[in-house]
Amino acid sequence: MLFFLLTFLSFSFFFYQDLISNSNRIKTKFLSSSMSPRKKWVNNRVGNVEETAECSVLDLPELTLELILSKLPPKELCAMAGVCTELRARCRSDYLWERHLKEKWGRVVGPIAQRNWKSYLASSKSCELSSFGDSLGRQRKWISCVWPFSWIKSTIGTAEKGNGIVPDDSVMSWYLSLESGKFWFPAQVYNREHGHVGFMLSCYDAEVSYDSRTDTFHARYPPHGRRTIVQEEGVSWERVRAPPVSTLAHDLHPSGCLKDLQPGDHIEIQWRRNKEFPYGWWYGVVGHLDSCDGNAYFCQCHLSETVVLEFNQYTGGSRWRQAAICRKSHREKGNETDGFYGGVRKLQSEDEIAKWRQLWPLDILE
Numbered sequence: 001m002l003f004f005l006l007t008f009l010s011f012s013f014f015f016y017q018d019l020i021s022n023s024n025r026i027k028t029k030f031l032s033s034s035m036s037p038r039k040k041w042v043n044n045r046v047g048n049v050e051e052t053a054e055c056s057v058l059d060l061p062e063l064t065l066e067l068i069l070s071k072l073p074p075k076e077l078c079a080m081a082g083v084c085t086e087l088r089a090r091c092r093s094d095y096l097w098e099r100h101l102k103e104k105w106g107r108v109v110g111p112i113a114q115r116n117w118k119s120y121l122a123s124s125k126s127c128e129l130s131s132f133g134d135s136l137g138r139q140r141k142w143i144s145c146v147w148p149f150s151w152i153k154s155t156i157g158t159a160e161k162g163n164g165i166v167p168d169d170s171v172m173s174w175y176l177s178l179e180s181g182k183f184w185f186p187a188q189v190y191n192r193e194h195g196h197v198g199f200m201l202s203c204y205d206a207e208v209s210y211d212s213r214t215d216t217f218h219a220r221y222p223p224h225g226r227r228t229i230v231q232e233e234g235v236s237w238e239r240v241r242a243p244p245v246s247t248l249a250h251d252l253h254p255s256g257c258l259k260d261l262q263p264g265d266h267i268e269i270q271w272r273r274n275k276e277f278p279y280g281w282w283y284g285v286v287g288h289l290d291s292c293d294g295n296a297y298f299c300q301c302h303l304s305e306t307v308v309l310e311f312n313q314y315t316g317g318s319r320w321r322q323a324a325i326c327r328k329s330h331r332e333k334g335n336e337t338d339g340f341y342g343g344v345r346k347l348q349s350e351d352e353i354a355k356w357r358q359l360w361p362l363d364i365l366e
């Protein structure tokens with residue numbers, strides 16, 4: 001049994017390697033073999049000799065085929081979809097594409113972006129943009145922007161016959177639209193406007209689209225005050241995240257964590273320059289009251305109605321270094337000089353805290 005299992009896995013591994021490195025050759029081979037009989041008999045002077053045709057990928061055991069397809073990267077998976085009708089259906093399954101979507105886009109695309117995508121599809125259908133020709137044209141643009149190689153022509157040609165189009169609501173379609181950069185989706189950008197000193201250790205709402213040529217994002221921020229829409233190019237993956245909460249940029253976030261805050265907790269707090277501006281999320285930590293010496297055995301700060309927030313990226317004498325909010329009745333607090341502090345969220349994830357530390361400025365801010 002062990003020998004059989006090792007032989008089976010070795011066959012699968014080497015077959016998969018050959019499949020990846022020779023996708024174009026295999027495509028032609030699979031097409032020819034799928035259109036020819038599995039076996040044919042040849043008469044000669046010696047007798048009947050059985051001639052075996054080349055093995056097709058569809059001859060593999062179900063488990064082996066699923067394993068191979070699950071290991072293919074998106075580009076090769078799309079290429080395999082052009083081999084034959086049965087592989088087309090398999091290679092476009094949501095099961096296979098959900099993993100690719102999560103691995104590449106899971107950190108920057110959240111539920112809000114997916115809802116916007118579905119709304120976009122619904123509006124397209126209401127405007128009769130989801131007819132076969134329009135949908136096919138839209139997918140042709142997406143795919144050609146992402147992977148402009150030879151299989152596209154054959155795939156589109158098959159689709160025009162009525163059986164090759166990728167369903168608009170499929171995970172594959174969602175993935176390709178993100179990859180192509182044609183779809184702008186809501187996200188948040190750390191240290192906006194190329195790390196401008198006025199936005200250090202903050203995270204602002206934006207619409208972003210992916211640029212596959214540079215492997216970065218374009219971002220556009222909503223207008224505020226007298227400023228029109230601000231656009232930024234070359235935003236790296238490390239500076240983009242999916243919005244952790246559904247609160248809109250101009251809405252006050254409900255601060256449900258205030259009663260549990262104590263010194264040492266890591267938080268994000270909404271802040272905006274004035275009432276016309278959208279909120280950004282700013283990183284800070286919970287500090288000690290002036291009356292407390294910071295001794296953990298005697299600290300009573302967690303019992304006080306006042307919560308001290310510290311922003312240690314600023315110098316000790318800066319007006320931005322500290323802020324105090326009321327634990328029981330906190331609403332938006334501030335003025336036109338110091339800005340307005342909004343809702344608070346406590347950071348529970350070590351990954352979130354590590355991200356802020358990674359973005360820590362080299363020099364202390366004034």
